[in-house]
Amino acid sequence: MSLYRLAETIAARKGADPDESWTAKLLAKGPEKAAEKFGEEAVEAVIEAVKGDRARLTEEAADVLYHLLVMCASRDVTLEDIESELTRREGTSGIDEKASRG
Template sequence: MPAGMSNPDDPTTLLSRLEATIAARRVGDPDASYVARLNAKGRGKMAQKVGEEATEVVIAALTGSPEALVGEAADLLFHLLVLMGDCGVSLAQVTAELERREGTSGIAEKASRSS
C-alpha cells in the first residue's frame, strides 16, 4: 500500500468513518436519524444505551453464539462512539491512550492509576 494511504480493511479506519458519520448525523432530524434521536434525548439516554449494550455483550458472551457476541459488540461500539462524541472525546484520544498503555502489563497499568 502506498505511503500515506489508509488500509480500508483496518478496523480503526472503519471506526473513524463511523465516528464521522455519527458526528454528521447528530444534528439531523430525530425522525429520520437514530443518532439524532439519541442526541435529542440527551447524554443520560446515551449512557443508558451503552450500559444496556454492555450487559447484552456479557449475556451473549456467556450464553450466546459467537455471531450473537459479534452483533452485540457492534452495538456496544456504536453506542460508545455516540456517547464519546457527545462528551467531546474522540476515537483518536482513546487510541492514543491505548498506544500509551501498549507494552505495559495490565496489572502494572492498573496499579499506576490507583496510586
C-alpha cells in the first residue's frame, strides 16, 4: 500500500463508525489520543532499532507511519502538506534549515 493510499483511507474513515474502524476510533478520541498512540509506536520502533531485529523494526516502522498519518489527519494536516514542506526544504542543508527555525 502506498502512503497516499493509506492517507486516503485514513481520510475516508474520519466519518466512519468508531465501533467498526480502528482509525475512526482513534480519530473520534481526538488529536491528543492520536498523538499519544503515535508516541507509543515511535518508542516501540526505537526499541526495535536498538535491538537490531530487522523484521520487528519493519513492522513497527509501518505502525509509526500509519499513526503519524492518523495524528496529522486529526489536525487536518495532509500528506500533501507534508510533501510540500519537504519540497520547500529540498536542497537546503539540514543544519541551515534547523538554524532558520531559530
